[in-house]
Structure formats: structure tokens, C-alpha cells
Amino acid sequence: MKLSAELQAFERRIGHQFSRPELLVRALTHGSISSPTRLDNQRLEFLGDRVLGLVMAEALLDDDKTASEGQLAPRFNALVRKEACAEVAREIDLGAVLKLGRSEMLTGGRRKQALLGDAMEAVIAAVYKDAGFVTARDVILGLWGERIRTVEADARDPKTALQEWAQARGEAPPKYTELDRSGPDHAPVFTIVARMDNGSEARATGGSKRLAEQRAAAALLRKLEPNQ
Template sequence: MRREPRDNKLDRLEERLGYSFKDRALLDRALTHSSALKQQTNSEYESYQRMEFLGDRVLGLVISMMLYEAFPKADEGELARRLNQLVRRETCAEVARDLTFGEAIRMGDGEAQTGGRRKNAILGDVCESVIAALYLDGGLEVADRFIRHNWKKRMANASGPLRDAKTTLQEWAQGRGLPAPVYREVSRTGPDHAPTFRIKVEIDGVDPAEASGSSKRVAEHEVASLVLKREGVWSEGDDHV
């Protein structure tokens, strides 16, 4: 019996994952974007959204364990900052690109035509969903092995001061005798599954600034970083989480 092309893509993906699924429907679901379901009637499939929720928690647990083992002298604050850097959507998207998850994602024609297979938001979510699929099919040991293999070098190569932009901006404002920064949502654009938030930060006596991001948290950190660089607190090369 001839396999469908989509099955061939799953075959190749399993090779890159280094794991053969007992229940391949889990992997299929982890790769199904909500836009694909809108083109089908009486669809037997579900999108990856619930699995993304689970995968995010599994990823956080394993990365926390890795950091706890690798940095025995780090305090809670440093560990939290390193964790935030490693589990953020952009890092997950990098892993998804390295493993070419994009070619295997099931999505609607409209989403595909607008570059959905290359979007950080979708790739990051799919990466977390695949982690959930590995966890559900093979247990924590399988998910742990996948995460360690793909995040170990990223953890070791993390550079920069690993400072939290929002915290640093608040400390800078307080040090000048100013009230804490106030963040306001200016706009939200894009579809529900891949929104873009624009956030404005205001500090008495300081020019306001605006920045955008794939979530409110990302946008808040972007705009805080912008102010820190503009005010000369950070240089252009400074990393932040």
C-alpha cells in the first residue's frame, strides 16, 4: 500500500527526532495548525494548541533541571533569567528550524501562502507541541533526551549579561527617584493564533517609547530594552531576556 506524501514527511521527521512514535497520531496532531481545520468539514483532527500548553511545561521542567545541574553556584534570579532565555518562543523556533519542522506542518492554504511555515510564532508553538507528543508517547525520559540534545549547546553558549530588561528599567527609574514604569497596550493586530502586540512604556520625566512583539511579555521587554539603550544604560550589543 502506497504511503501518502504527508506520511513520508512524518517518516523523515521521526528520523530527525531520533524517535519512532508508537502512536503517530500524536505527532500528526502536534503538527496541525488551526488554519488547516477550517478547510475541512467533520475533521477528525485537532490542532496543536492543547499540546503546546503541555509541551511548554515539560520544556520548562527539563531546562530547569539542566540549569540546576550546570550552574550549582547560580542564585534563583540568575537561574530564572537563563530559563527565560532558553524557553522563549524565539529559541524554540530556532530548534524547529534546525530540524526543519516547517515542511511537516499541516496548515491552511492562506496561512501557508503568507509564510506560515517560517513564522517564529508558529514554529515556536509547534516545537513545544512536538515536545508534548514525545512526552505523551514515550514519557519524560524521551522528552528529556530530545530537549537536552537540542538545548545543551544553547545553554552553554548563552552570552551577554542575561539581565531582565523590565527589572533593569524599573531599578534605573527608582535610582533616579522616579516612579515605576507603566506599560500600556497600544494595539493588537494579526490573527488570534499569531497576534502582534504594541506596547507603550511611560515614566514621568522620560520620553515614552513603543515597541512590538509576539506577546505582551515580549513587547514589554522590547520596549524596556529600547529605553535602556536610548538612555545609555545598555549598549546596542547588550542581550536581554
């Protein structure tokens, strides 16, 4: 089986050339276009999630040899959650090579966070089945890059902290409103405002709604607690 020029370019973006290219095709095939002769990526997604988890657990242990389990767990969650997978998928333009049914294409499937995250995990599994764990680990570490070393900031949860701040003072929970969405489908930029009932607010941008909300919450916390 010979891959199209588009998929060969995608191989270069992830840093792995498949000896069994049918694995990559399956990893990129969404259920909306599957058939008895065209398998979708759900089983690969299941496997890829586990491969990613093992790689990240090992990488975190190697990166910080003194961290406790309580410190490692939120870092791990930040690196393997669907949002993180989708962000990596956007960086390598995975959406452009997804194989989708017409309904998904019409509803913007190539930029949907869930579809991108699932496909990213499926691609990881495809690399693992094609070339083994060491190669899959190298691909993952290359794609996740600096996220592993800077994950401590991402592991903090400003939205939870802001909600706890409000609860401690008998105030209503903060509200988050999307103000704008710009950029191409594979690399969107969201602008979110976080507001309290007392009139305090802050806004921020991010490559996903969740990231923009987290940044807005952190900015609002800094306003509310400037000395913290």
C-alpha cells in the same frame, strides 16, 4: 498509521521514532486546518510548554549548582521563550512539515515565529505522551544543546539596558529598524539597526528579529559605554 517519508525524515531530525505516529501528526496540525476529525495541536502545545519548563529547570540546576533563584530565572526564561522554541524549530526544519490551512500558507505560516514555537512545544508533548518523560528530556536536551551552557549571555537583556541608559540621561528610547531579511524561509537572517536620537547607531544580524535587535542593542551599548 504509517508516516510519510517526509515525516519519517523529521523523526530522524528530532531523534525519536514514534510508536504512536498519530501523535506526531496532531502535533504538526495547526488550527487553520483542523476539523472534528482532525484535531489541532493546541492541547499538546499546552502540555509541551510544561514539559519543556521542567526539563530546563532541572538542566539549569544541574549545570550550575551554586546559582541563586535570581540568577536562574532569566536563564530559564531565555531557554523556554517562544523565540528559543522557534529557533530550534527552524534548525530542524519543522516549518516544512507543518500542516496548515490555505490562508496560513499564503501568509507565510511556515516561517512565522509564533506558529513554529507553538508547534515545537506540541512536538515535545507528543514525544512525552509517546515515550514518557525520560525520552522527552533526552530529545529536548539534544535539540537545545549548547544553548543550556551558553544561556548566561542570552539571559542578559541589552534592549532593556539600552533603554535604561537613555532614560538615565533624559534621552528618547532607542528605535529599531529592520534593514534586510535574507535566507530561506526556514532559516531567515534579519539585519536590524538600533538608533538613538543623538545619532549613535549600531546594526546586527540574527535568526529572528528579536535576536537581531538584542545584538544591535548590545553593540550600541558598547559604543556608548566603551569602558564598561
